Amino acid sequence: MLNISFDNIVNAFAYKSDKELKSSKFLFSLMGYPLFVPIATRITPLIVKFGLPIVNKMIRKTIFKQFVGGETLEATSKVADILSNFGVQVVLDYGAEAIEGEDNFEDATNQFIKTIEYAASKPNMPYISIKVSSFSRHGLLQALNEAPRLRSGIHDHENQEAEWDRVCDRMYRICEAAAKNNIGVWVDAEESWLQDPVDRLTIEMMEEFNSEKAIVYNTIQLYRHDRLNFLQLSHKIAKERGFVLGIKLVRGAYMEKERARANQKGYPSPIQASKANTDRDYNAAIAYCINNIGNIAFAVASHNEESNLFAATLLDEKGLAANHPHIHFSQLYGMSDNITFNLAKAGYPVSKYLPFGPIKEVIPYLMRRAQENSSVSGQTGREISLIIKEIARRKAALKGA
Numbered sequence: 591m592l593n594i595s596f597d598n599i600v601n602a603f604a605y606k607s608d609k610e611l612k613s614s615k616f617l618f619s620l621m622g623y624p625l626f627v628p629i630a631t632r633i634t635p636l637i638v639k640f641g642l643p644i645v646n647k648m649i650r651k652t653i654f655k656q657f658v659g660g661e662t663l664e665a666t667s668k669v670a671d672i673l674s675n676f677g678v679q680v681v682l683d684y685g686a687e688a689i690e691g692e693d694n695f696e697d698a699t700n701q702f703i704k705t706i707e708y709a710a711s712k713p714n715m716p717y718i719s720i721k722v723s724s725f726s727r728h729g730l731l732q733a734l735n736e737a738p739r740l741r742s743g744i745h746d747h748e749n750q751e752a753e754w755d756r757v758c759d760r761m762y763r764i765c766e767a768a769a770k771n772n773i774g775v776w777v778d779a780e781e782s783w784l785q786d787p788v789d790r791l792t793i794e795m796m797e798e799f800n801s802e803k804a805i806v807y808n809t810i811q812l813y814r815h816d817r818l819n820f821l822q823l824s825h826k827i828a829k830e831r832g833f834v835l836g837i838k839l840v841r842g843a844y845m846e847k848e849r850a851r852a853n854q855k856g857y858p859s860p861i862q863a864s865k866a867n868t869d870r871d872y873n874a875a876i877a878y879c880i881n882n883i884g885n886i887a888f889a890v891a892s893h894n895e896e897s898n899l900f901a902a903t904l905l906d907e908k909g910l911a912a913n914h915p916h917i918h919f920s921q922l923y924g925m926s927d928n929i930t931f932n933l934a935k936a937g938y939p940v941s942k943y944l945p946f947g948p949i950k951e952v953i954p955y956l957m958r959r960a961q962e963n964s965s966v967s968g969q970t971g972r973e974i975s976l977i978i979k980e981i982a983r984r985k986a987a988l989k990g991a
Contacts, residue, residue, distance in 0.1 A: 592906045594936045596895045599980040601935045602928040605676055608984060614924075615977045617652050622970045650949060653956055657924040658685065659944040663708045666946045669923070673942055674714040677934035681776060681920060682709050683719040685945035685952035692756070695725040699760040703767045710771035717774040717807075717918075719943065720764060722788045726757040731780065734787035758791060765795045769805045776838050776889070779809040782848060782860045789820070793827060800833040804887035804916070807836035812872040813845055814860045821875055825882060837888040838920075839875050841868055869894070876901045880908065880917070887916040891943070893926040893969065902938065912937045925969075928976055 603611060659666035663682070670680045684701050702720050709715035723731060730753055768775045777792045779785060792808040799805040808824065810817045821837065828835035845861055852859040862868045876897065879888040890901045898919060905912060919940040921930045933940040945955055 592903055594899065594902055594932055596899070596928045596932055598932050598935075599928065599976055599983065601931045602976060603980045604931065605672055606927075608981070611977055611981055611984075613652070614656060615974060615981065617656050618970050618973045618977070622974065654949055654952075657922065657945070657956060658952055659923060659946045661946065661948050663705065663946060666944055667712065669944060670712060670714060676931055677940075678930055679714045679716055679939065679941035680709075680712075681717040681719055681941045681943045682715055683943055683945040684724070685947040685955040686724060689724065689951075690727060695727075695756075695760065698724040699764060702764045706764070706767045706771050706773045706775075709773050715773075717776055717941065718768070719776045719778055721778045721780070722757070722761065722791065723780055723784060725760045727753070728784060730754060730757070731784040731787055735783055735785065754787075758794075761791055761795060762798075765799050765806055769799045772805075774805055774807060774836070776807045777809060779811045779840065779842070781844050781851075782814065783851070789824075793824065796828065796836060797831050797833050800828075800836055802834070804834045804836035807838050807887070807889065809838040809840055809891075810875065811840055811842035811844075812875055813842035813862050813868045815862045815867065815871075816860065818871045818875055818878075821878060825878075825886060828885060835886045837879060837886060838891050839872065839879070839888060840891045841872055841894070869897070872897055873900050877904060880904050880910070883910065883914065883916045887918075889918040889920050891920045893921055893929065895929060898929050898933065902933070902936075913939050925973065 606614070659669045659680075659682075666680070666682065673680060682705050684698070684705055686698060686701075689695075689698065702718065702724075705718050709718055730750065733750070734754065765775055777788065777795075780788055789808060792806060795806045796804075796808070810821055810824075812818065824837070825835050842861075848861050849859050852861075862871070872892070872894070873896075876890060879886045880901070890898060892898055901917070901919070902912070905914065905917065910917075917939070919930075919933050919938055920943055921927075921940075923942040923944045930940050930942060945952055947955075
């Protein structure tokens with residue numbers, strides 16, 4: 591019988607000290623102010639770029655500590671060990687974004703491979719996360735996305751074809767290392783104007799490496815109105831070609847940017863007309879994956895309590911084990927502890943998505959987290975209310991001791 595409560599604050603915050611709870615409360619309270627996130631996302635990258643020591647220290651002790659595992663792989667292992675004590679796994683994410691240049695692309699590729707090898711040496715790191723735009727020029731992805739003839743493999747210019755071949759080679763090397771070390775690779779979603787070549791390349795890697803089990807996972811953003819259909823199409827391809835479809839289900843991380851670009855350029859927005867439509871498609875995607883769990887391995891990567899409970903309930907109704915090898919749950923480190931730790935307590939495979947990297951390199955990631963957290967209706971308020979309840983509970987317990 592299903593027995594999960596996301597209101598259980600004892601489980602949710604058992605891993606946090608009183609000081610850490612108060613720090614989280616302070617940060618989420620700041621993020622709750624309407625003007626804080628828009629201003630912070632503009633000035634923080636400049637502050638870090640110019641290296642003001644006092645401000646850098648403040649960032650490191652607040653938003654960096656809340657959402658990032660550390661600057662190095664070794665630093666993340668301390669966080670991972672704490673999480674492991676509570677049955678929570680880790681998805682390692684090299685958090686560098688917005689880099690350009692062939693040398694940097696090669697460095698990022700090597701870092702992903704190093705991360706895979708590191709994860710393989712630890713007991714609770716079954717996955718890593720990658721972004722194709724970390725080792726491919728944005729302009730190339732956009733050109734491939736916009737021109738059907740390029741997607742079919744016919745290029746106008748030799749240098750463009752050679753450049754794409756290098757991207758494919760980097761992706762292959764990463765996935766090959768993952769298969770060798772039995773580590774799953776979650777390929778993050780990109781903006782809609784970059785996504786098409788990423789989808790195609792990821793499907794190719796699945797065909798190569800997912801013949802027996804899911805190594806490569808594509809990310810589907812259900813705040814796009816075309817993605818439920820894309821999930822079904824991907825499954826059809828997987829069945830035809832004989833591989834296990836790997837999928838990470840998310841709502842999405844680029845909503846404001848997507849709508850603004852569509853409005854500016856005068857094309858229909860790819861974003862759902864309402865949050866209700868997004869929620870409907872997200873839960874429909876969960877149901878589709880569970881109904882086809884024999885050859886779909888998937889992750890419910892969500893901060894939505896209803897969707898996580900829906901997935902757990904559906905597994906229970908179908909008589910499937912909570913720890914079925916084809917399902918996983920995941921939330922971002924620093925958010926929704928009430929979901930993560932209560933799922934773990936109930937025996938579900940669940941992880942924290944744990945980014946790492948030098949503070950200058952992960953600032954774009956951190957700004958995206960701040961924007962995402964503030965744009966989800968009620969998210970910040972829910973985080974604060976649960977933390978306040980736990981602080982009050984601990985004070986009362988101390989007085990009664």
